[in-house]
Amino acid sequence: MESPLGSSTRRPTIEDVALAAGVSVATVSRALRGLPNVAVSTRSRVRDTAAAMRYRPNPAASRLAAGRSRTVTVVVPTLNSWYFSTVVAGAEAVCAESDYDFLVVGLGSADERARFFAPLNQVEHRTDGLILVEVRPDGAQAASLRSRGIAISTVGARVEGFPSVRVDDVEVGRIAIEHLLDLGHDRVGVIGGMPEDPMNFDVPKLRRQGVLDALAERGLALSDDLVAAGNFSIDGGAEAMSLLLDCGRPPTAVFAFSDEMAFGALMTAAARGVRVGRDISLIGVDDHEFSRVVDLTTVRQRVAWNGAAAARALISMMSEQRIDTFDQIAPIELVVRSTTGHLRSEGTATAP
């Protein structure tokens, strides 16, 4: 329904410029692109003519004619999140370096996802390739993308037949819990994902599996009252920490599935006078740039690097015209800071 500013007057074409300047279309093209084999006087006449006519070449059209748009589209559930905007920043840097335009599409709902992956959607035709970040097409959608030869790489969710970059999230959960168990804690709370998850994210399920595995190896189980949903937000983490501290027998250590939720847990602890690292231990995931500021123990993943790696996989696949199905498992590592400590004999989560 909208029209762009100034679209009411017809835009002059390269043919119009050629006619007005009295030269061939090819000469106009060469002159404006600064290519050799155009006389200086001709070049300046063409440029003056083009400027006077407000001629703008239309590279999008010529790229379309050549069957490519030199555009990468990154698809994320939302940009309004540290994790996703950090992945996007990593991918954008690589695309800019390789001179690809960079489209961002947010798919916040199952409906939006269904529309996006429908065979006759709009976006795919404007792009050479997609980077799907924690967005997983269903089997039919994936098959359709494959059959149409659309280049794709993914971050997080693995899609059969496409290259992916992801961390081993079961291992993330295992590393966190083993660190807490090694410090003597045996009553461990978990601040997890969403109680209801319309996007059906894999990450919380996998991290939870790692938690269960690590506990089971020491003959421990996860009791329901030690699990609270934190929605991967600061406020959600703060509320979840309140629930955990208020339960009958509070945990002596807490594993938050993201650093942002751990930040919220720190706020709750501070408000209650619970000393984190002494009265209670706390570990997150990400190594968010603020984790250093509050000296948070965490399982580090290199989020921007993962976005960059997915962009590189996509661009190399497109430029070499081959299917790449490499499943790249990105590094993670335990970073011990001051929010985790040995279980103390008097160690409970109640304030002194």
Add this chain to the structure above:
Amino acid sequence: MESPLGSSTRRPTIEDVALAAGVSVATVSRALRGLPNVAVSTRSRVRDTAAAMRYRPNPAASRLAAGRSRTVTVVVPTLNSWYFSTVVAGAEAVCAESDYDFLVVGLGSADERARFFAPLNQVEHRTDGLILVEVRPDGAQAASLRSRGIAISTVGARVEGFPSVRVDDVEVGRIAIEHLLDLGHDRVGVIGGMPEDPMNFDVPKLRRQGVLDALAERGLALSDDLVAAGNFSIDGGAEAMSLLLDCGRPPTAVFAFSDEMAFGALMTAAARGVRVGRDISLIGVDDHEFSRVVDLTTVRQRVAWNGAAAARALISMMSEQRIDTFDQIAPIELVVRSTTGHLRSEGTATAP
């Protein structure tokens, strides 16, 4: 140089589908778009034919033919920064809501800026409008954009003849300093921007002006040894705080031009045993979501909201085909938390 996956076989055109289905091009178009006035049997034959041929309509081409791309391009110095990625997230949400595709362009250097704003650049032709975030074209570039009828809105840097959304950064500096002066501090340090600034950002200059104005009104000046460059980063803020604490007579209060630099200052203070809010006061700018976590006093600006407002200004300008030059001054407010306090008689920045 690169080619997209599968581009080696020619993509079927709408003409090919029309020929194969034995109908007109217009009928193919109507049938695939679900428009009326196509017989049910014809519609299904066209759809089957298109599917069998793996025909994909090319909306980018039809949009170009109609003179519009239904795309907004946001131009930022970098995505690798909380401030810029938060502005982008706010703008993206509005563009998605209005069904505009969303291109992101990072212009990290003066060279990139010059190329981007050159009259015959690539990007502008793929977009209906630009949102410039703290990116200011020079006079000739701005005039050229205007003369070509390219719709633009800006966040931060005001460009004559285009609508803008920005905060009053002189007022930001004034509010911060007045808060510290009101608490009795008269030896105030500043953690500012970059020692050398190739992008020539306005923000640090304006905030510094606000500092000087507020000090002058109380008969005070800003001595050089109380100003340190923090590069708008956590690490830069940490180093700047070290310099301020090590100077002959350290400040009793510090104003950091961003919350991120204030976070770095907090790290330095913690490492030295300086109690922020007691031994020294600290105020930032932004109300970064993490500021609540460390209980940082700050001058709040609504960063995502500003991005959204710029996107709305742009879209309404494009849809109504009029020039809008409204300079929207976005709200700011002092948020007092625990990192600022009254000057104490023993109050110096040296550790106890």
